[in-house]
Amino acid sequence: MLLISYLGYRIAKQINLRSRIEQKLVLAGIELELINETLSRLANQDGLTGLANRRHFDESLMDEFNRAQRGENPLGLIMIDVDFFKQYNDIYGHVAGDECLRKIGKVVAYSMRRPGDLAARYGGEEMVVLLPETDLAGALAVAESIRGAVQSMGIAHTGNPLGVVTVSIGVEAFSPIHLENQPIELVEAADKALYKAKESGRNQVCYAHSCQGRVTTESLPAFL
Structure with a gap:
């Protein structure tokens, strides 16, 4: 029973760790998309007037x-x-x-x-x-x-x-x-x-x- 409980604890811990990693990867992907959108907008924008370049x-x-x-x-x-x-x-x-x-x-x-x-x-x-x-x-x-x-x-x-x-x-x-x-x-x-x-x-x-x-x-x- 102790062994089963220990294994269950380890599995649950690994699942939680994987879930946190996946959440971080999703957030990192969203941040990367926002950065790329910002860079793309700046590349097409005139820095003085804010109009297109x-x-x-x-x-x-x-x-x-x-x-x-x-x-x-x-x-x-x-x-x-x-x-x-x-x-x-x-x-x-x-x-x-x-x-x-x-x-x-x-x-x-x-x-x-x-x-x-x-x-x-x-x-x-x-x-x-x-x-x-x-x-x-x-x-x-x-x-x-x-x-x-x-x-x-x-x-x-x-x-x-x-x-x-x-x-x-x-x-x-x-x-x-x-x-x-x-x-x-x-x-x-x-x-x-x-x-x-x-x-x-x-x-x-x-x-x-x-x-x-x-x-x-x-x-x-x-x-x-």
Whole structure:
């Protein structure tokens, strides 16, 4: 009886030990998954604004472009540039410039209303918003809401004739139904529209054929 009791005690102890080890392994696996998810998120995230970074945008653009091509759906792209940002850094310093970009980044992030939308920092003071299944009218509406929200923040900027930080925005959207269509065409078209917005006086939204001007002065200087 003593031997049986001893063996039973040893077996129960081994079972409890194995159970604790298994629980630790499960917890370790969960922690490892969380770490991997965090690393993956950080690898795709811009450290300053919290938006997606350029690499993530490029990958998403290719995926969404191919998906739009298969489904013959429109794909919209918004390109945003902060007006007179070099002057802002010169006047207020780079720390203030970084904080300015963070605030604008929050406005841009808020414009993403659907799970498939993607906002990213394209480079420097440029940001982009990728809008799957969105036509030109829809993309223009999102762009105008961003432009108005940035101006409404009222961030002081004496280097801007309007006295506050503003943005210029270029928009493009089309259905890539032809196999020869490439994602770069969407980017180039939005970039040209952005250039048009800046050439036309800044603080406005432009697309290929027109601009939605919101400038309150008669003309703005052409310096960058």
